[in-house]
Amino acid sequence: MSIDKDTAARVAKLARIRVEEDALPDLANEFNNILTFIEQLSEVDVDGVEPMTSVTPMALPRRADVVTEGGDAGPVLSNAPDAREGFFAVPKVVE
Amino acid sequence: MTDLNKLTLAEARDQLRAKEFTSVELTQACLDAVEASSALNAFVHNTPEIAIAQAEAADARLASGDAPAMCGLPLGIKDLFCTKGVPSQAASRILQGFLPEYESTVTQNLFDAGAVMLGKLNMDEFAMGSSNETSVYGNAVNPWRRGNDDTPLTPGGSSGGSASAVAADLCLAATGTDTGGSIRQPAAFTGITGIKPTYGRCSRWGVVAFASSLDQAGPMTKSVRDSAIMLETMCGHDPKDSTSANLPVPNFEAMLTGDIRGKVIGIPKEYRLDGMPEEIGALWDDGIAMLKAAGAEIREISLPHTKYALPTYYVIAPAEASSNLARYDGVRYGHRATLAQGDGITEMYEKTRAEGFGHEVQRRVMVGTYVLSAGFYDAYYNRARKVRTLIKQDFEAVFEAGVDAILTPATPSAAFGLGEMSEADPIQMYLNDVFTVTVNLAGLPGISVPAGQNKQGLPLGLQLIGRPWEEGDLLNTAYALEQAAGFDAKPGKWW
Numbered sequence: 001m002s003i004d005k006d007t008a009a010r011v012a013k014l015a016r017i018r019v020e021e022d023a024l025p026d027l028a029n030e031f032n033n034i035l036t037f038i039e040q041l042s043e044v045d046v047d048g049v050e051p052m053t054s055v056t057p058m059a060l061p062r063r064a065d066v067v068t069e070g071g072d073a074g075p076v077l078s079n080a081p082d083a084r085e086g087f088f089a090v091p092k093v094v095e
Numbered sequence: 096m097t098d099l100n101k102l103t104l105a106e107a108r109d110q111l112r113a114k115e116f117t118s119v120e121l122t123q124a125c126l127d128a129v130e131a132s133s134a135l136n137a138f139v140h141n142t143p144e145i146a147i148a149q150a151e152a153a154d155a156r157l158a159s160g161d162a163p164a165m166c167g168l169p170l171g172i173k174d175l176f177c178t179k180g181v182p183s184q185a186a187s188r189i190l191q192g193f194l195p196e197y198e199s200t201v202t203q204n205l206f207d208a209g210a211v212m213l214g215k216l217n218m219d220e221f222a223m224g225s226s227n228e229t230s231v232y233g234n235a236v237n238p239w240r241r242g243n244d245d246t247p248l249t250p251g252g253s254s255g256g257s258a259s260a261v262a263a264d265l266c267l268a269a270t271g272t273d274t275g276g277s278i279r280q281p282a283a284f285t286g287i288t289g290i291k292p293t294y295g296r297c298s299r300w301g302v303v304a305f306a307s308s309l310d311q312a313g314p315m316t317k318s319v320r321d322s323a324i325m326l327e328t329m330c331g332h333d334p335k336d337s338t339s340a341n342l343p344v345p346n347f348e349a350m351l352t353g354d355i356r357g358k359v360i361g362i363p364k365e366y367r368l369d370g371m372p373e374e375i376g377a378l379w380d381d382g383i384a385m386l387k388a389a390g391a392e393i394r395e396i397s398l399p400h401t402k403y404a405l406p407t408y409y410v411i412a413p414a415e416a417s418s419n420l421a422r423y424d425g426v427r428y429g430h431r432a433t434l435a436q437g438d439g440i441t442e443m444y445e446k447t448r449a450e451g452f453g454h455e456v457q458r459r460v461m462v463g464t465y466v467l468s469a470g471f472y473d474a475y476y477n478r479a480r481k482v483r484t485l486i487k488q489d490f491e492a493v494f495e496a497g498v499d500a501i502l503t504p505a506t507p508s509a510a511f512g513l514g515e516m517s518e519a520d521p522i523q524m525y526l527n528d529v530f531t532v533t534v535n536l537a538g539l540p541g542i543s544v545p546a547g548q549n550k551q552g553l554p555l556g557l558q559l560i561g562r563p564w565e566e567g568d569l570l571n572t573a574y575a576l577e578q579a580a581g582f583d584a585k586p587g588k589w590w
Binding site for chain 1: 406421426444448461485537
């Protein structure tokens with residue numbers, strides 16, 4: 001599997017990371033090196049092997065579906081780059 | 096009253112209780128050492144006011160006879176831990192200015208036990224790295240040097256600041272985290288002890304997430320006894336982490352007898368790599384001889400899927416990272432890029448993440464995005480999760496056959512020079528974790544113990560891997576190894 005410039009651009013887009021056009025060939029190259037390394041896994045016989053979901057066998061704990069904490073808009077917003085009137089503010093999303 | 100900062104946790108604890116000095120005096124000695132250590136770039140956010148206030152409170156508790164386990168003991172905290180009101184930015188530009196409104200469970204446990212925080216410690220950005228060279232704060236520097244050569248060396252990574260600070264006696268001990276070897280590799284590079292406990296022993300709540308199925312916190316200390324003391328305080332069930340184990344935490348320190356007669360120590364043949372430096376092989380042989388002399392039975396074992404551990408890790412860790420780091424979007428906390436006229440929300444995300452994440456973090460997020468993307472999910476991610484099952488089964492088989500612990504080198508080399516790997520392929524850097532990463536994939540406890548020095552005088556470490564939840568037994572085997580190795584070298588002070 002070889003990654004070209006267009007695939008690199010698509011991955012960058014999916015990851016929401018801006019990559020300048022002239023940096024794409026190097027990026028594709030780096031991906032290819034790492035993927036070649038990862039390709040070794042295709043040698044392993046994994047027939048009938050369960051993919052790991054939890055490294056320690058334990059049931060996911062549950063709790064009652066009730067509000068435990070809340071009403072803390074001040075602390076929640078305190079680190080926001082732009083917060084107004086009790087909300088996170090972002091650039092216009094809907095035209 | 097000099098050099099209090101050079102004490103171990105156990106020594107300082109006992110001497111504080113004997114009223115030989117106060118926590119304020121001890122803390123001030125550490126703060127002075129931190130102040131004079133800028134060349135190491137280990138501490139990146141100093142919190143002297145918090146430290147002195149905590150030390151005064153600890154002295155009051157000591158005076159009243161109500162001193163908990165770590166009362167008055169000054170620590171450094173890795174920047175990955177959220178500490179309330181104190182910068183916690185995972186050594187990333189994207190979390191610049193972030194002041195958590197909450198305290199991580201692990202640091203809260205330490206503070207509840209009376210510990211003192213001196214400040215936050217340097218690390219690789221988002222714990223992604225093996226040399227502390229991906230940090231927004233710049234490189235942390237190893238206090239050790241190659242003889243009289245003044246080439247600056249890496250303290251390892253990602254917990255490089257923690258390792259440097261403990262080795263240089265800036266603090267009595269430090270917190271670390273370990274996703275693929277980030278406690279054990281820097282501990283080995285700096286001649287200190289570091290343990291990654293069983294997955295689920297330490298709560299991950301409030302620790303900035305890298306790869307959630309692999310991340311574990313642990314102590315980095317000057318001795319095995321100190322690791323036992325500090326690990327016990329850090330551990331414990333936490334309802335706020337759904338993978339936190341609801342199991343009792345034993346008194347680890349009480350389990351340090353040094354008696355390992357009859358214990359079976361496995362030596363995995365797959366860890367004897369082609370091209371491994373002779374000094375690493377020799378150190379390993381020394382370790383085998385020491386444990387044998389202490390009465391352990393040495394048994395050659397096979398962990399057949401070892402060679403697939405690193406490629407498995409470099410699918411699973413980036414996949415989880417790409418998901419975890421999706422939260423850095425410039426909306427809720429941290430950096431937001433300055434936008435151009437007409438930029439919408441997509442441009443905001445893309446510019447913010449391009450400016451906020453360093454190169455290695457971007458690379459891993461994108462690799463993770465790729466292996467999880469439609470059409471590749473089965474071929475890469477699901478296959479890696481299956482190989483991970485096989486790697487874990489390798490360990491289960493040897494433990495079932497009666498092996499109590501496994502001895503390996505901690506790292507494939509001694510500390511290397513800062514910048515020496517910069518031209519290398521990233522995979523060369525990833526190979527640093529070749530002996531440690533299997534342990535994370537299998538969720539096991541692993542400890543790095545300093546066991547010797549190379550010809551240039553640099554420390555080298557051995558790793559012991561234990562059965563799940565049996566950190567006490569593992570620490571005891573490490574204690575026997577520590578006593579046999581008798582490593583007591585310290586770096587000459589040049590900083």
